[in-house]
Amino acid sequence: MTAPPRVLTVAGSDSGGGAGIQADLKTMLALGTHGMSVVTAVTAQNSVGVQGFWELPVEAVRAQYRSVVDDIGVQAVKTGMLASAALVETVAELIAGTDAPSVVDPVGVSKHGDSLLAASALDSVRSKLLPAATVATPNLDEVAQLTGVEVTSEDGLRRAADAVLAYGPQWVLIKGGHLRGDAVDLLTDGSEEHVLRAPRHDNRHTHGTGCTLASAIASQLAKGQSVPEAVMAAKEYVTGAIAEGFALGGGIGPVDHGWRFR
Numbered sequence: 001m002t003a004p005p006r007v008l009t010v011a012g013s014d015s016g017g018g019a020g021i022q023a024d025l026k027t028m029l030a031l032g033t034h035g036m037s038v039v040t041a042v043t044a045q046n047s048v049g050v051q052g053f054w055e056l057p058v059e060a061v062r063a064q065y066r067s068v069v070d071d072i073g074v075q076a077v078k079t080g081m082l083a084s085a086a087l088v089e090t091v092a093e094l095i096a097g098t099d100a101p102s103v104v105d106p107v108g109v110s111k112h113g114d115s116l117l118a119a120s121a122l123d124s125v126r127s128k129l130l131p132a133a134t135v136a137t138p139n140l141d142e143v144a145q146l147t148g149v150e151v152t153s154e155d156g157l158r159r160a161a162d163a164v165l166a167y168g169p170q171w172v173l174i175k176g177g178h179l180r181g182d183a184v185d186l187l188t189d190g191s192e193e194h195v196l197r198a199p200r201h202d203n204r205h206t207h208g209t210g211c212t213l214a215s216a217i218a219s220q221l222a223k224g225q226s227v228p229e230a231v232m233a234a235k236e237y238v239t240g241a242i243a244e245g246f247a248l249g250g251g252i253g254p255v256d257h258g259w260r261f262r
């Protein structure tokens, strides 16, 4: 048997299974790739919030990464929750030294408003992590936190993209999921521009959308697609997963990673 394309997620564990490492690995399976993981932090989390989290030591993150990359190898890397400045800097250095495209989801705050990144790590995200990204995928809250640019309508997406590109990622995908109307995202490398538009699904069970989208992009890149092709395919996958998001627990349920199998 030929091995499927190999994709690595560097992110936090979500005990509820909707976001983080768990969302990433399910997405990778659904898109036909072999998912591998470097755990950066363990969260105690469910449908109503994040009850606590514990970071792993920098050495544990570095060791997991080396174990995977030095033996198995990777065709794309995705980063998610990195928790602290020390972990952001370590992971930025690791991905910059890896010969594979990287998708950086600069996770700041969970859907419930719980912080997953120390305020003291923002400078390292700007100066070390974003420059190492092939594609950065901030949502509008993360754009505001990182660049100070506030966007309240589709017209502002380009301004947000320019502000993030100034930190050096090759491409940026600004996610407009928190606006009203259609779910519109903007992908650009500063010269080429693609507007990705999907109908908004009136479904509150959207836990894990950002993790799912970034992992889907990484999976498509590992299969050899270009950045625009990978992002378009990933947008189609996440839109279907949001349409089928289901209730679990008393709060916000997860998107359905397995929607294409049902």
Ligand SMILES: Nc1ncnc2c1ncn2[C@@H]1O[C@H](COP(=O)(O)OP(=O)(O)OP(=O)(O)O)[C@@H](O)[C@H]1O
Pocket (backbone or CB within 6 Å): 019, 109, 110, 111, 138, 139, 140, 175, 176, 177, 178, 183, 184, 185, 198, 199, 200, 201, 202, 203, 206, 207, 208, 209, 210, 211, 213, 235, 238, 239, 242
């Ligand atoms: N209700 C919805 N219907 C359709 N698409 C949506 C909806 N909400 C978000 N999206 C899309 O989902 C993707 C993720 O965007 P979003 O802005 O939710 O990211 P995020 O805030 O990082 O996610 P998360 O909440 O997991 O952190 C984007 O492509 C966005 O347009």
Ligand SMILES: Cc1ncc(COP(=O)(O)O)c(N)n1
Pocket (backbone or CB within 6 Å): 011, 012, 013, 014, 019, 020, 021, 043, 045, 080, 081, 107, 109, 110, 111, 112, 116, 206, 207, 208, 209, 210, 211
């Ligand atoms: C470990 C981990 N990583 C990322 C998110 C963001 O996802 P969401 O915004 O859907 O809560 C999360 N809640 N937990």
